[in-house]
Amino acid sequence: MIVAGIDVGSKFTKVVIVNDAKEILGYSNIRTGMDHHKTVEEALNEALKNANLKREDINKFVATGFGKISVPFADSEITQVVAAGKGAHFVWPTVRTVIEVGAEESRAVKVGDDGNIKDFALADKCAAGAGSFVDAMVRYLEVPLEEFGKISLEAKESVPMNAQCVIFAESEVVSLLHANYPKPEISRAIHDAIADRVASIARRVGIEDDVVLIGGLANDIGFVDSMKRELGTEVYVPDKIAPELVPALGAAIAEL
Amino acid sequence: MEAIQESEYWRWPETVWVDESKNWKEAEVISCGIDLGSVSSQAVIMLDGELYAYSNLRTGSSSAASSEKALKSVLEKIGDMKMEDIHYIVGTGYGRVSIPFAQKTITEIACHGRGANYIYGPSVRTVLDMGGQDLKAIKIDNRGKVVNFLMNDKCAAGTGRGIEVVADLLSIPITEVGELSLKVYPDDEPEPVSTTCIVFGKSEILGLIRKGWPKERILAAFFRSVATRVVELLERVGVEPDFAITGGISKNPGVTVRVQDMLGIKALEPKFDPQLAGAVGAALFGRALYLKSKK
Amino acid sequence: MEVKVRPLDCWNDFKKYRERYYKNYLEAKDKGGIRWAGSAWAFDPVPHGLGEDVYSLTGEPYGATCAFFHDFSRECLENIERQGVARDLCGYMRNYWGSIVLDKYLLADGSTVSPFPKPDFNFTIHICCSHAKWYHFAAELEGGIPTYAVDISVGPGYMLDDKKIEYVVRQLRDAIPWMEKITGREYDDELLIKAVYAEADAMSTWAKICKLNQAQPAPLEEKSMFSLYVLNLINRGDPEVAKLYHKLYDEVESRVKRGIGALTYEQFRFLTDNPPPWAFLKVYRYLEKEYGAISLGAIYTFGLAGGWIGMDEKGEKWIWEPAPTPEEAGVEITNREEALRWTAEYNLRYRASWQHEYSHWIRKQETYQMVKDWKADAMIMHLNRGCELWNMSTLEVRDYLVKNGISVATYEGNMADPRDFDEARTFNVIDSFMQSLGIEKIS
Amino acid sequence: MGKDVEKLPQIKQFREWFEKRHDYAKDWKKKNGGRVVGYYCTYCPEEILYAAGVLPVRILGSHEPESITRPYLHDMYCPFCHDTLAQGLQGRYDYLDGVTLAQSCLHMRQAYFSFADRVPNIEWSYYMPFPHGVNNPYAGEYTKAEFEKFKASVEEWTGTTITNKELDEAIEVYNKNRELMMKVFELRKAENPPITGLHAMEMVVSSQMVDKREHNEVLESFLEDLKDVEPNRETGTRLMLIGSEDDDRSFLEMIEYGINYPATFVYEENCTGARYFWDLVRPEEDRLMALAKRYVYRVPCPAKDWAVGKLFRRRFNHIESVIKEYNVQGAIIAQMKFCDPHELDIPSLRKLFDQHDVKHLTLELDITQPIGQFRTRVEAFLEAMAEEDLFF
Ligand SMILES: Nc1ncnc2c1ncn2[C@@H]1O[C@H](COP(=O)(O)OP(=O)(O)O)[C@@H](O)[C@H]1O
Ligand SMILES: Nc1ncnc2c1ncn2[C@@H]1O[C@H](COP(=O)(O)OP(=O)(O)O)[C@@H](O)[C@H]1O
């Protein structure tokens, strides 16, 4: 049986195609447009191309993500929590705490030995901290996204940020800029602020090793570093597959 | 995976302008105001208290550089004026303390009050300044002096940045969002988005997108809640006519039309770009300070 | 398992009572009656002694009614915030003040009338940081209505002693001449005694009804309970209320005997804790329809309107057993002093919702025991920004339950400010929770 | 030549105590072998603890961002509570042997319970019911009864009996401290006050951290030295600070030392300022009753200040007299985010200031302060009262 997991995220739509043996046959990741149906079609076609398959070859479609209702042909739907838990457990079997940070949302999922979900927590409002914050900051700092994480590692000190609200955090960043703080320090301050907020969600479920970080922001080494410091424990990023693809993968294997 | 190219819908146009009909060499006092905002920077040159030239640019990552750039662009546009020719420079705005060449700094609240008085005339009593991150309701007297003011503090919702976020989310240029939202106004206006929090509101807007709402309805719902917040702030200081709107969002009819209708008061028509109000006020203070120093 | 369902026969009686209640307050003056306003927690029997034509308006249920009609609520909230009132204050209170400022009074059917009927006096209690100040500020908004607040902050019931009870009784004692002076009426102790009996009867009976919901299938779901429990929050000193609860008890008991449930398909039993987001009761409907999930009740609906034994004497275990009425306790109330003492002690000791703000330990036991006694599968907690008292300890309770093997989901909201609720997010939480527990959608 | 207040050793001492509060408490324990109890809220009858040889220290925050409290305290609880609990969870208060709370707002209650449960080494914790109805004639007696139980619990825990003599001594030390600080405040009525709000805050907060006897000694010499102080800064606008807990140096520093326009606080009507020490214990035969009356009838906290019978707020009367006596020109209402008790007074408070022609500015405090935003607001606020000569 061949299954396609489709994760319609608020910013990116991802498709992962797997077979019975849980091997990844192909994947795609494209920007979620205003027209979700169209985006889903495009992402699927790209993944099929990548896997060298035809649509008819797929036996089952599983949708997840904030826009999962935009996959009219899905055979089943699973929530982001379950997709994250299943996916992370598959790529990292010793995981107990999964932390997913996407463009708009973050969540923490606690999984048991068997990969079952034991507890979860979603970001509350007024505590939002996720990828789009980074995207906005990159614009202020005028550095490329890829650089942004790297320079954070060069920081010599941490500048605390009063980061309850993303918008106010932005204005704090602006004032740091105006106070001529070096960019590495500011980058680290931003990463620390997001890590602080994400950690507060994760702490609700309790931190238990191994901690695995997934979602787009896991690509950001500055953020991973901040998370390690904030939680005081090792934080792993899957190496077999890009971290933002893990939920789509989780969706696919959930139905195998 | 290759990087994904993003369009920047939040970008608004920059301008540099000079009044060719005037000769600055004839002026007694040349004053300059620089408003270094979180989003935009303006440099205004005034000749004896009359607007002569300005630049209106985006604020970059270094405040000193942004203020220099703003001043440089306006001087370049004028052509033969040098920084030394200016008698007094006053800095204002969020980054006012980091303008290296400002002789004095004055808050944007005082400057917007003074600027509104110049742009709209001495009858103005209430000024609403809607900028990048702050929302201010300012009461002034007939000289443009601040009598009282209030600023948003609980929440950054309803500010320029919030609007930029939404423009980006919907992939519509910032200069068009306001007009577009008026398509359904006032008869077919949907309920406001239930929360004014931009962070929370964002997920609500995403939800509306997913439900397949047309963009103009989403924008209408969003601007309605922004306007509600603005009106709340205004009513707390007490709106007295005449009423004027300054700052970047004054160019966004999606907000201004709704605010005026909710208040039942028409805002005055500006003589020129109200985004300049802060810098204009600063330049006017510059003139006063210069004259004071001469006395 | 498919079960028999049928609507409640006495549903209409409750609905009518509530409609009449709001009308009576409005029209009190036409009949020469007296109006007072205060918290649902105020010592309701006390003003009853002023006569049989004394009508109250209790603020929390009124605030909840506003919230239920969310357009009106939005208008109230926006109007009061324009006066410089902070947005994070108690949601009921802001609706109430907003209604005063708008000068519009909301009736139970959602229609409004002007002007807002001012009370002759405010009579309330102080337990959270807001109650007394709520009416203090309301009085200012209304141009100086005499206001009396009884301080009840004497600690949990199981630690009561004579001095504490006396502190409350003395304040109640003083309230009577104060009311006489304001209203120019002579106080009738007989009416007070009648009301005190009625109160205990109504509250203990409600507790007995709640206990019936331990049955499987559960005869009541919480959404209907919202319409039933409320009579104890608006006029429990009225003997008619106790009568209605007896009638309800009989009906629910017979449902249990005959195996009649509230849901056709009861697949999942859960409890809640806080007042619900009144504008979004669809959360409950969604759970019922999609998952066959029934809310059996909450420390809110049970604890607010019911008299319960509560914490045992050592403060170790919570006992969900109905509190004794005077008859059951073998007490006869014959005069003002005895009546005041009884109502003070009954409320301080047995009003469950007055216990758990004195320590999260109490609330942990209260909640844990409820999950056990009502055989619930899980808790769905509302992190309610609208009420700091009901939201107190919620996260500590969550932590405790999870550590004790009980599954918990939380969602953010506000009981009375529709702007603080994110529908999409909430349904996402619910779906995630159900899926993580392996509960399939019915359909 | 007068003295420079900044150089006074007492100012340095206050600041050192303020900054090294935890070290002080640890040293005190080593030196005296006694117990240290942390307390929440200014309604705690410290005299009883002190009489038993216990050092009471106020639990305060650190103004550093944190997220470790979020699993236990909801976001809507005030930042002060998050901050204090975070201190406990981070181990900064591990030297405490006990913790207590005199019943106060709900936020503090929740913080207290989480603190008492989750901070290691705490062997004694006591939640003391305290009336909310301090404007009510029976509150004194009820309080006295609660103080008796509190005393009994302290005695049982420490294995001591608190005699009347010890109570008298404690009351004397505490009263002395109050008196001395009130004298310092008296000097602030001058046209050019010798100290700033920052100094006052450090003085009052340090008194909550150290043995009052030691503090009294320093206060006495401080008062002596203040006589010779020559104010060397422009007083500028005379400000009053209104609010709850506020011991953030950066905030006061910014306002008094960091703005284009001079300004000086002449009075702090808040929990870490005057409200802590204003009003003395008036001795009477029944010591606990004397104590109860002091705590019940002192200038109340907004959480407890509401109408009984007719409309009034006792705190407002006090504020009015401060405005007059200290010649207050402007008020900064610095309120903790989500703080219901204070928020409930603010609309009426604003009216009060308007009536007295005192300009006012409301700022919302968080764990750390967005100093940049505050500066603009405060600067504009002061600017509006000055700069007349720029308008012609
Ligand atoms: N290389 C990278 N460095 C930093 N951040 C990245 C990188 N790649 C992606 N991101 C962040 O990840 C986010 C997208 O994450 P994703 O999980 O795909 O989002 P969603 O599923 O919510 O649409 C973007 O907002 C971006 O900030
Ligand atoms: N041409 C325009 N059309 C619509 N909106 C605009 C335009 N120009 C600026 N804006 C809005 O104004 C905001 C910037 O306002 P401004 O007063 O310049 O901010 P600040 O002074 O705080 O930097 C932008 O965030 C944007 O929302």
Ligand code: SF4
């Ligand atoms: S302060 Fe920020 S995060 Fe909080 S409600 Fe406002 S916009 Fe949202």
Ligand code: SF4
């Ligand atoms: S905050 Fe809660 S307990 Fe307090 S008055 Fe409001 S509803 Fe009642």
Ligand code: SF4
């Ligand atoms: S700031 Fe307010 S809410 Fe916080 S502890 Fe103090 S009184 Fe309570």
